[in-house]
Amino acid sequence: MRRDVFQAIADPTRRAILLLLASQAMTPNAIAEHFDSTRQAVSKHLKILIECELLHSKQEGREIFYEIEAKKLNEIDKYLEQVKKIWERRFNQLDDVLKTLKSPHKK
Amino acid sequence: MRRDVFQAIADPTRRAILLLLASQAMTPNAIAEHFDSTRQAVSKHLKILIECELLHSKQEGREIFYEIEAKKLNEIDKYLEQVKKIWERRFNQLDDVLKTLKSPHKK
DNA sequence: TATATATGCAACTATTTGGTTTCGCAAAAT
DNA sequence: ATTTTGCGAAACCAAATAGTTGCATATATA
Structure with missing residues (x-):
């Protein structure tokens, strides 16, 4: 499974997610509201972005906030x-x- | 068929081709010699890079030289x-x- | 003219991708 | 204590992708 930064930004939804998270950390549900696709689809993108170290997550109760790792x-x-x-x-x-x-x- | 600059550089072979052509225009055969894959595979990559306007070609006799379009x-x-x-x-x-x-x- | 060379194009295949639906679990709210 | 909410994970699916092989065509070269 190829997984690098270049492949990560190849998808327009993932680029939009990065742009969204650049201003503030958000939960999967909050992110998904900005798109047509489901939370699960968004979660898949988040997983990929995490694998490429373009994001990291921090748990707060039952919510998980995703935050951009801009330097990557x-x-x-x-x-x-x-x-x-x-x-x-x-x-x-x-x-x-x-x-x-x-x-x-x-x- | 999604086809933009981001998707173009997602593939490592295409990134290598761009790097190669940055120094000089080359023919498909000459490019293919730098990789394990066949000329046809390389030609497919060239076609994609052309579609994204990252390359343009100029014919010289029976040879076709591919040249990078760096500003893209x-x-x-x-x-x-x-x-x-x-x-x-x-x-x-x-x-x-x-x-x-x-x-x-x-x- | 016959042959070799340089290339593009089409058909086919295996793999990857982006997406959905369904499920289970843990944290909050009732 | 029961229900609701927020989430990840797995199973599944259609479409896209990267690659192959087998052509066809045009230009050199013998």
Whole structure:
């Protein structure tokens, strides 16, 4: 069972849940009220988000509050940065080539 | 068929393809050599990445080069920023509450 | 022209996914 | 003490996904 941060945010409902929990911790029932799907469906998403450490839960009586673990999102940032870095380097090298072409031949 | 940037980067092979193409445009065969899977499997990933506009292709004779469309990754950035913004605002508000508690009662 | 190469496309399959319904349990409310 | 509420877990289902194999087509090359 593949389970990483990227797979976690692939689902639009899970992205919405994260956005919702960014402002405050909530119970499954409260979260489910914001969506068309049932509490059980939402609970499945919560489970996945927990597994990816994007959420953690704290029990209060019979209620369970789910809270976002925002720093875990940095893993995605890291990947994006990596791609962009390589992408930019590519043009820097192109710049070098252009500079070399402009400068007088050395050989 | 759901098809957005988030779903596109959910697959580790597709993430690796993007990383590979960040440095240079490549043909399906050349890309496939970097992975265990067949050319056809890779081609399917390429098709998905094209649909999400993370890639575009340019034909050169019988070869087709796939090139990354790096700016499309910003959509992911945007979402992450949104979550982080809300998340941070939460603590700023908490700060306000603490300040209010410290300051003398006004009522 | 005949052959090899590079590729896309369609059919098929196993697995995963998102969802529902049903159940059981523990905490609160009556 | 009984009922209601909030929850997770399991069984089940339809759809989507990632992969395979087997084509068809166009462009090089001999």
